[in-house]
Amino acid sequence: DIQMTQSPSSLSASVGDRVTITCRASQGVSNYLAWFQQKPGKAPKSLIYAASSLQSGVPSKFSGSGSGTDFILTISSLQPEDFATYYCQQYNSFPYTFGQGTKLEIK
Amino acid sequence: EVQLVESGGALVQPGRSLRLSCAASGFNFGDYGMNWVRQVPGKGLEWVSSISWNSGTIVYADSVRGRFSTSRDNARNSLYLHMNSLRAEDTALYYCTKAYCSTTRCYSDFWGQGTLVTVSS
Numbered sequence: 683d684i685q686m687t688q689s690p691s692s693l694s695a696s697v698g699d700r701v702t703i704t705c706r707a708s709q710g711v712s713n714y715l716a717w718f719q720q721k722p723g724k725a726p727k728s729l730i731y732a733a734s735s736l737q738s739g740v741p742s743k744f745s746g747s748g749s750g751t752d753f754i755l756t757i758s759s760l761q762p763e764d765f766a767t768y769y770c771q772q773y774n775s776f777p778y779t780f781g782q783g784t785k786l787e788i789k
Numbered sequence: 790e791v792q793l794v795e796s797g798g799a800l801v802q803p804g805r806s807l808r809l810s811c812a813a814s815g816f817n818f819g820d821y822g823m824n825w826v827r828q829v830p831g832k833g834l835e836w837v838s839s840i841s842w843n844s845g846t847i848v849y850a851d852s853v854r855g856r857f858s859t860s861r862d863n864a865r866n867s868l869y870l871h872m873n874s875l876r877a878e879d880t881a882l883y884y885c886t887k888a889y890c891s892t893t894r895c896y897s898d899f900w901g902q903g904t905l906v907t908v909s910s
Contacts, residue, residue: 780836
């Protein structure tokens with residue numbers, strides 16, 4: 683199975699900040715990497731697919747990059763509604779696997 | 790608007806069975822693969838199963854293979870997860886997700902709100 687490791691596991695930031703979250707795969711997944719946002723008590727929401735493609739309706743403040751084993755999610759100009767938990771997932775091969783999540787908290 | 794509504798979650802004893810359903814609307818259900826993903830409350834996400842648009846390909850996580858069965862009824866716009874021999878570690882919120890595919894690789898572009906399965910005596 684492909685292991686997905688996110689860093690950091692938690693992150694404190696202020697409104698207006700730009701933050702990056704890293705996701706590393708234990709073996710190459712090409713660009714078959716998705717990012718999801720989950721707020722407390724809510725279902726996950728798709729943000730990014732194919733490593734860098736923005737899901738329809740997602741603001742351009744979210745961006746993704748990377749290929750192979752190393753990926754980055756960048757969120758610019760943080761707003762209160764962006765504080766949530768973020769997950770990466772590889773869908774290159776079964777079993778599809780998720781990272782452990784990164785909790786983004788307000789400083 | 791895409792809508793996925795799961796149902797069927799319940800408190801069930803270990804070893805018993807349960808069937809989850811997912812009612813889909815707002816898209817041509819029969820054209821898309823679907824997934825089940827679960828989440829232990831307060832923990833991370835775990836992919837459970839994927840089914841292709843025509844049920845020709847169905848894949849399971851090792852943790853559920855042989856106990857769970859995924860099916861769909863395209864005429865009823867519905868997805869199902871048949872869960873047998875339930876264990877305490879199957880306790881989770883189960884999400885139904887719509888798959889968006891590039892070639893044969895598919896990710897979850899829309900998620901339902903989930904249905905809670907609790908396995909306990």
